[in-house]
Amino acid sequence: MAEQIGLRERKRRRTRQTLIHTGLRLFAERGYDQTTVADICAASELSPATFYKHFPAKEDIVFADYPERVDAIRALASAPRPGESLESLLRRVFAVALEPGRWSIDPAEDLIVIRTQLIFAVPALRAIALRWLFDIQHEWAKALREAFPELDDITAHALIGAMVGALASAGRAAIENGRHGVALIEDITRALDVAMAGLPHHPTPRQEQAGATPL
Missing domain, CATH: 1.10.357.10 (Tetracycline Repressor, domain 2)
Structure with missing residues (x-):
């Protein structure tokens, strides 16, 4: 059970890091105002529901x-x-x-x-x-x-x-x-x-x- 919890937490952290890295790079490339949550999700290959499990809004990535x-x-x-x-x-x-x-x-x-x-x-x-x-x-x-x-x-x-x-x-x-x-x-x-x-x-x-x- 402890191993399963550990794997779940590692996956959660990897997903969060993917959103952070992708979001910041898109902000730099396209502009902050021009980049939407949908853009970040598409580039990360993650759903909006997953995004909002980690961050309330796109500014929270920053x-x-x-x-x-x-x-x-x-x-x-x-x-x-x-x-x-x-x-x-x-x-x-x-x-x-x-x-x-x-x-x-x-x-x-x-x-x-x-x-x-x-x-x-x-x-x-x-x-x-x-x-x-x-x-x-x-x-x-x-x-x-x-x-x-x-x-x-x-x-x-x-x-x-x-x-x-x-x-x-x-x-x-x-x-x-x-x-x-x-x-x-x-x-x-x-x-x-x-x-x-x-x-x-x-x-x-x-x-x-x-x-x-x-x-």
Whole structure:
């Protein structure tokens, strides 16, 4: 039974990835507004019913990895390892955010370039991206403050805002300069290093304040 569940889940993920890859490439080739759900289904050789099992609308393909990234990084940010510093936690969190092969839209593949170009070319997608950006920063800042109670709201939000802003802005600049794959990840990582230069020193993680003994 466990094997059957595993096979079913793998098939579900493959179908979802097919829709993401096909949809993004059609958006790039034909234009976002000119591409319909029916076009994506035809090119994927999948039914509209299958499409809507995975995505409520075509714009959700563009942001397919956002919900999983938000949840995973919020969980990481709220639970530092025993004795882990703020800088170490943030570096680990954003290393995971950029980890190749982990996400449905991989930062090491050209789909990330297509997605970025679409967001800045299509006003409706830019509006959705901005909403996600604000929500992401709020969620991650709350998680960071939970992990490090000495951080006040302003500091936690400023830190996360600086990191997310560095990722988004440097990523766009790198893509405009023709960087992709490993080179793109390197450029974004360097931008995150610059943003981390303003980190406050030595806030105490929640576990240590509660008397936990570092491993």
